[in-house]
Amino acid sequence: MASPVSSAPGGVAVVGSGLIGRSWAMLFASAGFRVKLFDIEPRQVTDALVSLRKEMKMLELSGYLKGELGAEEQLSLISGCSDLREAVEGALHVQECVPENLEMKRKLFAQLDKITDDHVVLSSSSSCLLPSKLFAGLAHVKQCLVAHPVNPPYYVPLVELVPHPETAPATVDRTYALMRRVGQSPVRLLREVDGFALNRLQYAVIAEAWRLVEEGVVSPGDLDLVMSDGLGLRYAFIGPLETMHLNAEGMLSYCDRYSEGMKHVLKTFGPIPEFSGATAEKVHQAMCMKVPDDAEHLAARRAWRDGCLMRLAQLKHQLPQ
Ligand code: NAI
Known part of the structure; x- marks a missing residue:
């Protein structure tokens, strides 16, 4: 069996150099950390280094590095x-970024468990795999957690920190501090839950959006405007709970005034949609009118989105919090 290697304080290892691994590498390097980028596919590492150079030079030129x-x-x-x-x-920190496949990730963490010592943090970028499944049985389970970023992590700073029931509080504290140091905005989940916090909120919104279109209340295009020209503008700065607090004379006043109305509306929500059939066809057609679903159009629209997010991130940075 391999003996543990030393993990004296120093750099960060990023394991998996796809979309998310590359973003993490840029973030860690931006704060001055040495980053070693590993991939099971050597070609991926070569490609990653080329694309990182291109992207970081471009960001520097446009003032967004x-x-x-x-x-x-x-x-x-x-x-x-x-x-x-x-x-x-x-x-001092290993950030795993291999595909979202439980067996693949478990195999990798079993390997990492054998070659790391008691000081390194082993962190998974998983979007939805529960820490109790990912890290079950590892000798270094106290040093393991999920640090789930949001795509694209370079422009959307949220990171959800999700512990295994046996994760040491110091592991979460260290990762929280590291995330702050690289300019991200970490949040702590106090226990694991399917979907973590972000996707639970996102799926609640998607489900109601789908029902409103399915029931013929609003067109797909107008539904998206409700978010992008309505709720979304506010939510880029304050969350739903602070919204309640500000939209009345404080939170208790809001509950007093609006809880009956909210409960009345919430009782009318329908069942979980199937996300298929005629509604899927209708939504697909509407989306393709706006952005045709070929690779070129999708890539161009994603680049536009990322540019907008980059500018918004900079604006948020300049504004008082
Ligand atoms: P990707 O498919 O772009 O990259 C995965 C990389 O891992 C590939 O380069 C692959 O060669 C490499 N790989 C596969 N097995 C490996 C192994 N055993 N050791 C080392 N490298 C290995 O995937 P992506 O999108 O970067 O996702 C990575 C993780 O980040 C997933 O868990 C995903 O759920 C999570 N995530 C993804 C987001 C997204 O929007 N793409 C957002 C937030 C989290």
Whole structure:
């Protein structure tokens, strides 16, 4: 069996160099951390280094590069690695970014469990796999948690920290501090739950959006406007609970005034939609009128979205909190 490697404070290992691994690498480097990028597919690491160079240079030119260091300095902190053991050597934090597949991730964490010592944090980027499933039986379970980013993590700073029931509080504290240091906005879930917090909120919104279209109350295009020109503007700055607090004379006043109305409306919500059939066809057609679903149009629209998010992130940074 392999012996544990040293993990003296230092860099970060990013395991899996796809979409999310690349974003994490940029974020860690922006705060001055040395980053070792590993992938089971060596070609992915080579491609990642090329695309990171291109993206960081572009961000520097447009004034949106994060951190105090220039692009060249940040790039010099990121190196590719073809050996997992070498990647995690000296790391204070390992961020796993392999595909969302429980068996694949469990196999990787079992490998990491064997080659890391008692000091490194083992963190998964998983969007929805529960920590109790991911980390069950690991010797280093106290050092494990999920740190779920939001796509694209470079422009959307939220990270959900989700502990395993046996995760040490110090592991969560350390990861929280690291996320703050790289400019992200961490939130702590006090226990695991399916969908974590973000996707539970997102799925509640999607379900009601679907029902409103299915029941013929509103068109797909207008439904999206309700969010992008309505609720979404507010939610970029304050959450639903603070909204309640501000929309009356404080939270208790809001509950007093509006709870009966809210409960009346909530009782009219329908069952979980099937997300298929005629409604899926109708929504698909409406979306394709706006953005045809070929690779080129989708990529162009995503680039537009990311540009908007980048500008919004900068605006939020400039405004008082
Ligand atoms: P991806 O498919 O773009 O990249 C995955 C990478 O992992 C590939 O380069 C692949 O070669 C590599 N890989 C596969 N097995 C490996 C192994 N055993 N060791 C090392 N590398 C290995 O996936 P993506 O989108 O970056 O997702 C990664 C994780 O991040 C997933 O758990 C996903 O749920 C989560 N996530 C994804 C978001 C998204 O919008 N794409 C948002 C938030 C989280």
